[in-house]
Amino acid sequence: MIVAADEREPREPKYYAVKRHLLDLIGSLPPGSLVPTERVLTVELGTSRTTVRQALSELVGEGRLVRRQGSGTYVAEGKISWPLQMTSFTEQAAAAGYSATTRLLDAGRRRAGDEVAVRLGLRTGAPVYLVERLRLVDGAAMAVETSHLSAARFPGLMTRLRKATSLYRVLEEAYGVTPVSAEETIETAAASPREAALLDTDTGAPMLVLSRHSFDADGQPVEWVRSWYRGDRYTFVARLAAP
Secondary structure (H helix, E strand, O other), rough: OOHHHOOOOHHHHHHHHHHHHHHHHEEEEEEEEOOOHHHHHHHHOOHHHHHHHHHHHHHHHOOOEEOOOEEEEOOOOEEEEEEEOOOOHHHHHHHOOEEEEEEEEEEEEEEEEHHHHHHHOOOOOOEEEEEEEEEEOEEEEEEEEEEEOOOOOOOOOOHHOOOOOOOHHHHHHOOOOOOEEEEEEEEEEEEEEEHHOOOOOOOOOOOEEEEEEEOOOOEEEEEEEEEEOOOOEEEEOOOOOOO
């Protein structure tokens, strides 16, 4: 019987066979183990170096392997599951069993651009606070986070924030404002040189970009924040309920 072309088994790309071999290898090794070089794998598997490189690159992008410049390719640490919740970063980390710390990278007044102005319900050029922080979990850099808030609504915020660890706690205790709802989006992007340096990864590495637009109980915008996470180290978990 003649089988139609569209009924035949799809042909497996060459690199995928190499990837399956590497997945078996990774499963048998502890995190931090050095994997064979491209040259060794090329000889062992009887394939081209380009094919091996493609398989390795895909596994690096998935967070299963990690490259260290001038050292080699290693089995990556397991990904951290990070719950998406309407709470502060510090409280969120504690709820997940982690210890969170923060390093302030930049803080000050700026003039709102078009996007920030729309998000915060302000006119373009209105004064806003920009707060950029490096978030760490158990001492390891996790995310670069940039927040925008209305300077008129939260006068003196910078002074208070430099003495505190939680922005949400400052908003509640000093201004009586509590974010109770948010719209959050998740996108992918490549790490810029600065983000790569801060998060100890390679320029161009895959990143998960979270944008959160939070509101108070009256539906007024509180904060517009964008956070950059290493895509090879984190898995976001959200609990959903039927409407």
